[in-house]
Amino acid sequence: RTLLTPGWVITAILVATFSYFAFTLLAPWQLGKNEALEQRNEHIVAAFEHDPVPIDTVLHADGTFDPEREWTRVLATGHYLTTADTPEVLLRLRPVDRTPAFQVLTPFVLDNGQTILVNRGWVPAQDATKVPTIDAPPTTEVTITGMMRLDEGAHPREPMQDQGYSMVHSIHPPQVAELTDTDLVSPYLQLVGDEPGVLNPIPLPQLETGNHLSYGLQLSLIHI
Secondary structure (H helix, E strand, O other), X not given: OHHHOHHHHHHHHHHHHHHHHXXXXXXXXXXXXXXXHHHHHHHHHHHHHOOOEEHHHOOOOOOOOOHHHOOOEEEEEEEEOOOOOOOOEEEOOOOXXXXXXXXXXXXXXXXXXXXXXXXXXEEEOEOOOEOOOXXXXXXXXXXXXXXXXXXXXXXXXXXEEEOOEEEEOOOOHHHXXXXXXXXXXXXXXXXXXXXXXXXXXXXXXXXXXXXXXXXXXXXXXXXX
């Protein structure tokens, strides 16, 4: 009789509902995140096990590239496109190593005529919000080494003008193309090491997967 009281019945329904969603939604979500991180780590390790390859072996003629090739190190020859009519764009206040920072995004014209967005690295924000002096990139033709990165997608917040710069909230080449009046390809290039035009290089992600695997297994066990 106790088990048939309304309180017990409601509790049983809630437990059954949670178990269902934990097994069908939450567990696959956590396990999927773990798999994605493992693949990312494998790509980063592979990138440093091989010499950089010419960018045109990864970047297609139509400006796209295979997402499976993200993190591939490539060599790109061309020149940075920075003029009064094509200013650099800043990724707004994305912390680096817990430091308030701006990341500097600059169009780069390849010697084959395509233009790719280059993340030249980061500069620490002054007083947490102010843009410091940013060293200009070279004006001559250079060869740079960087890692191919996927478009992060458009951020729900619109770009803004602040302190004399166009600022964005995600690295989305089509959006930056509009701000710089350029025709950018879909991926972007993240500079590494002591490359021409680099500022403070963006640190590579930690090669770990966190707790997603254990969370996913725990949620699966809830159903069992």
